[in-house]
Amino acid sequence: xxxxxxxxxxxxxxxxxxxxxxxNPISGHATLYWYxxxxxxxxxxxxxxxxxxVVDDSQLPKDRFSAERLKxxxxxxxxxxxxxxxxAVYLCASSQGMGLDTQYFGPGTRLTVL
Amino acid sequence: xxxxxxxDSHVSVxxxxxxxxRCNYSSSYSPSLFWYVQHPNKGLQLLLKYTxxxxxxxxxxxxxxxxxxxxxxxHLTKPSAHMSDAAEYFCVDMAAGNKLTFGxxxxxxxxx
Numbered sequence: 001x002x003x004x005x006x007x008x009x010x011x012x013x014x015x016x017x018x019x020x021x022x023x024n025p026i027s028g029h030a031t032l033y034w035y036x037x038x039x040x041x042x043x044x045x046x047x048x049x050x051x052x053x054v055v056d057d058s059q060l061p062k063d064r065f066s067a068e069r070l071k072x073x074x075x076x077x078x079x080x081x082x083x084x085x086x087x088a089v090y091l092c093a094s095s096q097g098m099g100l101d102t103q104y105f106g107p108g109t110r111l112t113v114l
Numbered sequence: 115x116x117x118x119x120x121x122d123s124h125v126s127v128x129x130x131x132x133x134x135x136r137c138n139y140s141s142s143y144s145p146s147l148f149w150y151v152q153h154p155n156k157g158l159q160l161l162l163k164y165t166x167x168x169x170x171x172x173x174x175x176x177x178x179x180x181x182x183x184x185x186x187x188x189h190l191t192k193p194s195a196h197m198s199d200a201a202e203y204f205c206v207d208m209a210a211g212n213k214l215t216f217g218x219x220x221x222x223x224x225x226x
Contacts, residue, residue: 003157004157031212040218040219041218041219042118042204042206042216042217042218042219043158043204043214043216044216045213045214048211048212048213055211056211056213091157091158093158095212097212098211098212099212100146100165100208100212101212102148102160102163103212103214104160105150105157105158105159106157107155107156107157108157
Protein backbone atom coordinates (compact mmCIF):
# COMPACT_ATOMS: atom_id res chain seq x y z
CA UNK A 1 0.00 0.00 0.00
CA UNK A 2 1.40 3.38 -0.98
CA UNK A 3 1.93 5.86 1.82
CA UNK A 4 1.20 9.57 2.01
CA UNK A 5 3.01 11.42 -0.78
CA UNK A 6 4.22 15.00 -0.53
CA UNK A 7 6.03 17.33 -2.89
CA UNK A 8 8.32 19.10 -3.09
CA UNK A 9 10.60 17.67 -0.39
CA UNK A 10 12.58 20.88 -0.05
CA UNK A 11 11.87 24.50 -0.92
CA UNK A 12 13.87 27.68 -0.42
CA UNK A 13 12.22 31.04 -1.02
CA UNK A 14 12.71 34.64 -0.03
CA UNK A 15 10.36 36.40 2.36
CA UNK A 16 7.24 37.88 0.78
CA UNK A 17 7.27 35.23 -1.96
CA UNK A 18 4.53 32.63 -2.26
CA UNK A 19 4.86 28.85 -2.08
CA UNK A 20 2.59 25.83 -2.44
CA UNK A 21 2.85 22.30 -1.11
CA UNK A 22 1.02 19.25 -2.41
CA UNK A 23 -0.18 16.14 -0.59
CA ASN A 24 -1.73 12.91 -1.82
CA PRO A 25 -3.15 10.81 1.05
CA ILE A 26 -3.43 7.07 1.32
CA SER A 27 -6.13 5.79 -1.01
CA GLY A 28 -9.52 5.65 0.68
CA HIS A 29 -8.58 7.88 3.61
CA ALA A 30 -11.31 10.43 4.18
CA THR A 31 -9.46 12.64 6.65
CA LEU A 32 -6.43 14.74 5.75
CA TYR A 33 -4.30 16.91 8.01
CA TRP A 34 -1.61 19.55 7.54
CA TYR A 35 0.89 20.12 10.34
CA UNK A 36 3.67 22.64 10.84
CA UNK A 37 6.80 21.41 12.63
CA UNK A 38 9.24 24.12 13.66
CA UNK A 39 12.76 22.95 14.38
CA UNK A 40 13.02 21.49 17.87
CA UNK A 41 9.27 21.28 18.44
CA UNK A 42 6.50 18.77 17.97
CA UNK A 43 4.14 19.15 15.00
CA UNK A 44 1.23 21.56 15.35
CA UNK A 45 -2.04 21.01 13.48
CA UNK A 46 -2.82 23.72 10.93
CA UNK A 47 -5.94 22.35 9.26
CA UNK A 48 -8.01 19.17 9.14
CA UNK A 49 -10.27 18.08 6.27
CA UNK A 50 -12.98 15.45 6.25
CA UNK A 51 -13.44 14.61 2.55
CA UNK A 52 -13.51 18.07 0.95
CA UNK A 53 -14.84 19.94 3.98
CA VAL A 54 -12.82 21.76 6.64
CA VAL A 55 -13.25 20.29 10.13
CA ASP A 56 -10.76 22.45 12.02
CA ASP A 57 -8.68 25.40 10.85
CA SER A 58 -8.47 27.24 14.16
CA GLN A 59 -4.65 27.23 14.13
CA LEU A 60 -4.24 28.28 10.50
CA PRO A 61 -2.94 31.87 10.05
CA LYS A 62 -5.61 32.74 7.57
CA ASP A 63 -4.12 36.08 6.59
CA ARG A 64 -1.33 34.27 4.76
CA PHE A 65 -2.08 30.52 4.74
CA SER A 66 -4.74 28.77 2.69
CA ALA A 67 -5.51 25.13 1.96
CA GLU A 68 -7.93 23.26 -0.22
CA ARG A 69 -9.01 19.72 -0.94
CA LEU A 70 -11.41 20.30 -3.77
CA LYS A 71 -12.18 16.73 -4.83
CA UNK A 72 -11.74 15.15 -1.43
CA UNK A 73 -8.50 13.44 -2.38
CA UNK A 74 -5.26 15.40 -2.74
CA UNK A 75 -4.68 18.73 -1.08
CA UNK A 76 -2.65 21.91 -1.52
CA UNK A 77 -1.34 24.20 1.21
CA UNK A 78 -0.28 27.71 0.17
CA UNK A 79 1.59 30.48 1.93
CA UNK A 80 1.37 34.00 0.53
CA UNK A 81 3.35 36.05 1.42
CA UNK A 82 5.90 34.01 3.34
CA UNK A 83 7.61 35.29 6.49
CA UNK A 84 10.90 34.22 8.05
CA UNK A 85 9.02 32.49 10.88
CA UNK A 86 7.30 30.19 8.38
CA UNK A 87 10.55 28.23 8.02
CA ALA A 88 9.54 24.74 9.13
CA VAL A 89 8.70 21.25 7.95
CA TYR A 90 5.15 20.95 6.67
CA LEU A 91 3.74 17.50 7.26
CA CYS A 92 0.68 15.97 5.68
CA ALA A 93 -1.12 13.06 7.30
CA SER A 94 -4.22 11.04 6.56
CA SER A 95 -6.54 8.66 8.40
CA GLN A 96 -9.51 6.53 7.45
CA GLY A 97 -11.91 8.57 9.52
CA MET A 98 -12.13 10.64 12.68
CA GLY A 99 -12.89 7.98 15.26
CA LEU A 100 -9.53 7.53 17.01
CA ASP A 101 -8.06 6.36 13.72
CA THR A 102 -4.30 6.16 13.32
CA GLN A 103 -2.80 9.02 11.36
CA TYR A 104 -0.19 8.14 8.73
CA PHE A 105 2.35 10.81 7.92
CA GLY A 106 4.14 11.77 4.73
CA PRO A 107 7.87 12.62 4.60
CA GLY A 108 7.21 16.36 4.82
CA THR A 109 8.31 19.45 2.92
CA ARG A 110 11.16 21.41 4.46
CA LEU A 111 10.62 25.13 3.80
CA THR A 112 13.38 27.67 4.30
CA VAL A 113 12.44 31.35 4.07
CA LEU A 114 15.41 33.70 3.61
CA UNK B 115 -6.98 21.61 27.25
CA UNK B 116 -4.81 18.55 27.12
CA UNK B 117 -1.03 18.76 27.12
CA UNK B 118 1.81 16.29 26.78
CA UNK B 119 5.16 16.70 28.49
CA UNK B 120 8.23 14.76 27.50
CA UNK B 121 10.56 15.04 30.43
CA ASP B 122 13.85 14.69 28.54
CA SER B 123 14.72 16.60 25.39
CA HIS B 124 17.78 14.38 24.80
CA VAL B 125 18.66 10.85 25.88
CA SER B 126 22.00 9.20 25.25
CA VAL B 127 22.44 5.43 25.63
CA UNK B 128 25.03 2.85 24.70
CA UNK B 129 24.12 0.18 22.18
CA UNK B 130 22.73 -2.88 23.95
CA UNK B 131 21.58 -0.99 27.05
CA UNK B 132 17.96 -0.17 27.99
CA UNK B 133 16.16 2.92 26.72
CA UNK B 134 13.60 4.86 28.77
CA UNK B 135 11.71 7.84 27.33
CA ARG B 136 9.41 9.57 29.78
CA CYS B 137 6.04 11.11 28.99
CA ASN B 138 3.33 12.66 31.16
CA TYR B 139 -0.12 13.67 29.93
CA SER B 140 -2.77 15.94 31.36
CA SER B 141 -6.05 14.71 29.85
CA SER B 142 -8.96 14.82 32.26
CA TYR B 143 -10.74 12.07 30.32
CA SER B 144 -9.53 8.61 29.44
CA PRO B 145 -6.75 9.34 26.97
CA SER B 146 -5.71 7.73 23.71
CA LEU B 147 -1.93 7.87 23.67
CA PHE B 148 0.62 7.17 20.97
CA TRP B 149 4.35 7.09 20.47
CA TYR B 150 5.70 8.10 17.08
CA VAL B 151 9.32 7.97 15.86
CA GLN B 152 10.87 10.34 13.35
CA HIS B 153 14.11 9.42 11.64
CA PRO B 154 16.07 12.20 9.92
CA ASN B 155 14.39 13.40 6.73
CA LYS B 156 11.61 10.83 7.09
CA GLY B 157 7.98 11.01 8.10
CA LEU B 158 6.60 10.15 11.50
CA GLN B 159 6.09 6.43 12.01
CA LEU B 160 3.70 4.97 14.57
CA LEU B 161 5.47 2.84 17.20
CA LEU B 162 2.48 1.92 19.35
CA LYS B 163 -0.84 3.15 20.69
CA TYR B 164 -2.89 2.86 23.86
CA THR B 165 -6.68 3.03 23.63
CA UNK B 166 -7.89 1.84 27.07
CA UNK B 167 -7.31 -1.86 26.58
CA UNK B 168 -4.24 -3.48 28.17
CA UNK B 169 -2.07 -1.03 30.11
CA UNK B 170 1.13 -2.55 28.76
CA UNK B 171 1.31 -1.93 25.03
CA UNK B 172 3.78 -3.62 22.72
CA UNK B 173 4.89 -1.89 19.56
CA UNK B 174 7.22 -2.39 16.66
CA UNK B 175 10.99 -2.85 16.86
CA UNK B 176 10.90 -4.16 20.44
CA UNK B 177 9.43 -1.04 22.02
CA UNK B 178 6.72 -1.10 24.65
CA UNK B 179 4.96 1.45 26.81
CA UNK B 180 3.03 1.26 30.05
CA UNK B 181 -0.01 3.40 30.80
CA UNK B 182 -0.18 4.42 34.48
CA UNK B 183 -3.28 6.43 35.28
CA UNK B 184 -2.25 7.13 38.88
CA UNK B 185 0.95 8.77 37.61
CA UNK B 186 -0.55 10.20 34.38
CA UNK B 187 2.40 8.66 32.58
CA UNK B 188 3.02 6.71 29.39
CA HIS B 189 6.73 5.95 29.37
CA LEU B 190 8.37 4.20 26.41
CA THR B 191 11.00 1.51 26.95
CA LYS B 192 13.18 -0.90 25.02
CA PRO B 193 15.37 -3.51 26.73
CA SER B 194 18.31 -3.20 24.36
CA ALA B 195 19.06 -0.20 22.16
CA HIS B 196 20.21 -0.62 18.58
CA MET B 197 22.06 1.92 16.47
CA SER B 198 18.99 2.18 14.23
CA ASP B 199 16.98 3.49 17.21
CA ALA B 200 18.73 6.85 16.96
CA ALA B 201 15.88 9.22 16.10
CA GLU B 202 13.42 11.65 17.62
CA TYR B 203 10.47 10.25 19.55
CA PHE B 204 7.15 11.96 20.16
CA CYS B 205 4.52 11.16 22.76
CA VAL B 206 1.07 12.11 21.49
CA ASP B 207 -2.40 12.46 23.00
CA MET B 208 -5.46 12.11 20.75
CA ALA B 209 -8.67 13.96 21.57
CA ALA B 210 -12.11 13.65 20.04
CA GLY B 211 -12.18 14.26 16.31
CA ASN B 212 -8.75 12.70 15.88
CA LYS B 213 -6.99 15.82 17.13
CA LEU B 214 -3.38 15.11 18.09
CA THR B 215 -1.38 17.00 20.71
CA PHE B 216 2.34 16.32 20.46
CA GLY B 217 4.94 16.49 23.18
CA UNK B 218 8.11 18.42 22.54
CA UNK B 219 10.06 15.36 21.45
CA UNK B 220 13.02 13.40 22.82
CA UNK B 221 16.09 12.99 20.67
CA UNK B 222 17.82 9.64 21.22
CA UNK B 223 21.51 9.18 20.61
CA UNK B 224 22.90 5.66 20.56
CA UNK B 225 26.62 5.28 21.19
CA UNK B 226 28.49 2.26 19.85
